[in-house]
């Protein structure tokens with residue numbers, strides 16, 4: 001089947017490690033089920049995999065992709081939850097299972113005509129969402145959902161600062177926060193992305209590092225080193241910074257004096273549980289909120305999507321259709 005894979009690791013030129021072409025059907029446990037992929041979305045995770053982060057050489061070549069929506073063996077329309085837990089772990093929050101992996105880390109991913117997953121990883125696709133929209137939910141949108149409503153515990157009327165407004169996670173947080181009555185402030189290095197964020201529902205948009213008019217209740221930090229100091233300064237005493245990524249580096253000054261003196265909470269968050277993905281899908285139905293898609297490309301043109309993400313040109317998600 002046609003698929004998009006990492007064939008080696010290249011830290012400096014990740015696109016050089018990308019290969020498009022025929023690959024054998026995925027080999028997985030027999031009890032798993034096959035989904036005919038109708039749409040799959042690109043995440044920064046796929047670029048990290050090409051750089052060799054989280055994907056060891058002995059697992060190459062590896063079909064990339066964590067997210068998909070498609071058609072299950074019984075003909076139903078489904079969203080694929082990308083967190084594969086240990087079947088012995090007894091259920092619960094898969095993201096806390098120490099032996100969990102994401103599709104494309106240990107098992108072949110979704111950038112292919114077919115993907116195989118455990119049956120419990122299938123979540124019904126709301127009829128109101130297209131396959132392209134549904135394919136955006138399992139990583140970026142689920143991550144933003146868990147950050148806002150679980151890890152940061154935001155309530156309507158509170159304020160969240162979202163760093164790096166154009167990203168997949170960031171655009172999800174803007175749309176979800178707005179739909180839930182949370183006041184969303186954003187930063188971006190790009191004027192065009194700040195304008196797009198306001199159009200999407202952000203209350204105010206600031207240049208990266210700009211002083212804010214008042215302190216916020218929580219920060220969604222996915223940029224890391226480049227924005228960390230600003231994130232800490234943006235928080236009110238007792239506020240919460242939720243870290244989901246470190247695109248620009250992972251070794252800023254921790255500023256421990258500020259953390260203890262202002263009693264800040266520094267909280268990590270990874271993906272979300274199957275239950276949270278199902279709730280997110282319902283939330284899109286109830287609220288009418290829809291994933292922000294920058295572009296849809298046939299899988300055969302996946303390289304263009306990867307290049308746009310590597311160049312930070314996107315506002316929202318890239319979706320591939322096999």
Ligand SMILES: NC(=O)c1ccc[n+]([C@@H]2O[C@H](COP(=O)([O-])OP(=O)(O)OC[C@H]3O[C@@H](n4cnc5c(N)ncnc54)[C@H](OP(=O)(O)O)[C@@H]3O)[C@@H](O)[C@H]2O)c1
Nearest residue numbers: 044164165166167168169188189226244245247248270271
């Ligand atoms: N923990 C999890 O489960 C989880 C889930 C999803 C993603 N992540 C991680 O979160 C990060 C974002 O993921 P994504 O898929 O949303 O990626 P993305 O779509 O590529 O996000 C790009 C955004 O990051 C910002 N950015 C990048 N480098 C920056 C820099 N040096 N200074 C300031 N801003 C910078 C940009 O902001 P502007 O151009 O607007 O300034 C850009 O809009 C990645 O590191 C990813 O691995 C983690």
